[in-house]
Amino acid sequence: MGNRTDTRGTSMSDDAVRTDSADEAEFRQKVRSWMDEHLPRKRTSNLDDGPLSIHPIPMTPRPRPSVAEELAATKAYQSALYDAGLAGLNWPTEYGGQGLPNRDVEIFNEESAAFEVPATVLTIGLGMCGPTVLEWGTEEVKERYVRPMLRADEIWCQLFSEPGAGSDVASLQMRAERDGDEYVLNGQKVWTSGAHYCDFGVVIARTDPAKPKHRGITMFIVDMRAPGVTIRPLIQITGGSNFNEVFFDDVRVHDSHRLGPENEGWRAAVAMLANERVAIGSGGGGRGNALRPYLDAARARGLDKDPVIRQRLADLYIRQQVLGFIGQRTRAATKAGQAPGPEGSIGKLYGALLSRRASDLGADIAGAGAQAWDDERTDSRWAMAVVGAPGGAIAGGTNEVQRNIIGERVLGLPKEPQVDRDMPFRDLVVGTQRG
Ligand SMILES: Cc1cc2nc3c(=O)[nH]c(=O)nc-3n(C[C@H](O)[C@H](O)[C@H](O)COP(=O)(O)OP(=O)(O)OC[C@H]3O[C@@H](n4cnc5c(N)ncnc54)[C@H](O)[C@@H]3O)c2cc1C
Numbered sequence: 001m002g003n004r005t006d007t008r009g010t011s012m013s014d015d016a017v018r019t020d021s022a023d024e025a026e027f028r029q030k031v032r033s034w035m036d037e038h039l040p041r042k043r044t045s046n047l048d049d050g051p052l053s054i055h056p057i058p059m060t061p062r063p064r065p066s067v068a069e070e071l072a073a074t075k076a077y078q079s080a081l082y083d084a085g086l087a088g089l090n091w092p093t094e095y096g097g098q099g100l101p102n103r104d105v106e107i108f109n110e111e112s113a114a115f116e117v118p119a120t121v122l123t124i125g126l127g128m129c130g131p132t133v134l135e136w137g138t139e140e141v142k143e144r145y146v147r148p149m150l151r152a153d154e155i156w157c158q159l160f161s162e163p164g165a166g167s168d169v170a171s172l173q174m175r176a177e178r179d180g181d182e183y184v185l186n187g188q189k190v191w192t193s194g195a196h197y198c199d200f201g202v203v204i205a206r207t208d209p210a211k212p213k214h215r216g217i218t219m220f221i222v223d224m225r226a227p228g229v230t231i232r233p234l235i236q237i238t239g240g241s242n243f244n245e246v247f248f249d250d251v252r253v254h255d256s257h258r259l260g261p262e263n264e265g266w267r268a269a270v271a272m273l274a275n276e277r278v279a280i281g282s283g284g285g286g287r288g289n290a291l292r293p294y295l296d297a298a299r300a301r302g303l304d305k306d307p308v309i310r311q312r313l314a315d316l317y318i319r320q321q322v323l324g325f326i327g328q329r330t331r332a333a334t335k336a337g338q339a340p341g342p343e344g345s346i347g348k349l350y351g352a353l354l355s356r357r358a359s360d361l362g363a364d365i366a367g368a369g370a371q372a373w374d375d376e377r378t379d380s381r382w383a384m385a386v387v388g389a390p391g392g393a394i395a396g397g398t399n400e401v402q403r404n405i406i407g408e409r410v411l412g413l414p415k416e417p418q419v420d421r422d423m424p425f426r427d428l429v430v431g432t433q434r435g
Pocket of ligand 1: 157158159160161162163164165166167168190191192193194243391392394395396397398399400401404414
């Protein structure tokens with residue numbers, strides 16, 4: 001596959017451009033013109049992320065914007081994108097989407113990869129919650145929530161993990177008890193990215209503990225500012241504080257905010273987790289200049305002639321390309337109308353392993369400079385990358401869990417023994433529950 005660089009420095013695939021139909025070429029031009037008018041081009045890396053990111057590696061040396069600044073920038077960008085008819089490209093038109101084919105989403109991603117897009121805080125909402133609400137929400141709910149989500153007037157989070165239920169999230173203990181037209185939610189969630197700035201969340205809770213653990217769960221939309229919701233920040237090793245503990249004390253949710261049938265929330269949760277793996281694992285596209293910051297750092301320290309460093313730079317480049325191709329394959333499947341499947345785990349796992357490898361290389365190039373820990377110093381980005389990378393091996397399902405999924409559902413290996421699968425949840429010894 002050949003690559004070329006156009007006169008303004010855009011790196012793109014020749015093949016992608018060559019296969020555009022006339023309509024697609026026109027759409028590509030529209031996206032590029034809009035991006036050029038509204039956003040700066042990337043300075044260094046297509047792995048670059050801000051402090052609110054779920055991606056572990058911030059690559060551009062710069063003072064961190066505050067949460068308020070990043071939210072304001074995101075909202076301004078997304079509402080302008082919406083007004084230009086470029087948001088929700090393949091979402092239904094009746095809820096504010098554009099109803100365009102998935103190929104146009106791919107073109108948008110290819111073109112936007114060259115720009116500093118301030119939309120990381122929308123990954124969970126648009127990548128995971130939106131498709132879930134569209135699939136499982138009632139007409140009334142879709143009418144109310146999808147458009148403001150697309151415009152980033154309202155930002156969403158995902159409330160799945162609990163202190164005793166992470167990899168095995170079906171062991172969750174949070175209760176939702178029916179009371180007339182409402183459910184009453186009690187319990188605790190943890191590691192909730194962005195809860196402190198989000199307006200709404202998708203939550204799963206146990207509605208029938210007499211059923212086996214996967215069969216007594218229901219999914220709801222919850223207002224993050226409802227009475228009884230308490231959000232407490234958790235400080236991360238990076239010094240940032242992007243995720244939270246969220247406590248629910250008699251939080252009332254109307255039945256109309258149930259997503260899917262009662263006790264069948266597990267199906268919706270599995271679909272949302274598959275979208276999560278794709279949202280985290282298959283972005284990028286393998287083009288752009290992701291090698292640039294490593295190369296620049298090596299040159300600055302006179303290591304660009306070092307044969308070992310050169311070998312590792314080449315290895316990183318190759319792996320970045322492979323990740324891009326995995327992403328293309330996932331998007332091609334989506335384009336062919338397939339829902340995200342277990343193959344999404346391959347990109348998620350590969351991306352997490354690559355982040356670790358890349359941050360190690362950056363730290364080795366920077367040497368003692370990688371110990372720097374203030375935002376103003378160029379080398380501090382490597383320190384941040386090293387401590388941030390392990391989170392990528394946990395968020396969205398750990399590396400071990402992705403390997404289990406790939407083994408069982410892609411390679412067809414025997415399933416792990418699940419002795420508790422058919423037992424009533426209330427009889428299990430999980431979390432704080434002692435059977
Ligand atoms: C940056 C970040 C952002 C996050 N954001 C969110 C969010 O927005 N919303 C949310 O709900 N959650 C979020 N999480 C939580 C995340 O989904 C969980 O941390 C993850 O699923 C792992 O669960 P756990 O931490 O409870 O670890 P555990 O499940 O307790 O795992 C502990 C260890 O045991 C291993 N292990 C567990 N089960 C198996 C098995 N069957 N086979 C082999 N090994 C196994 C794991 O791989 C891990 O090494 C986030 C986490 C991170 C790091």
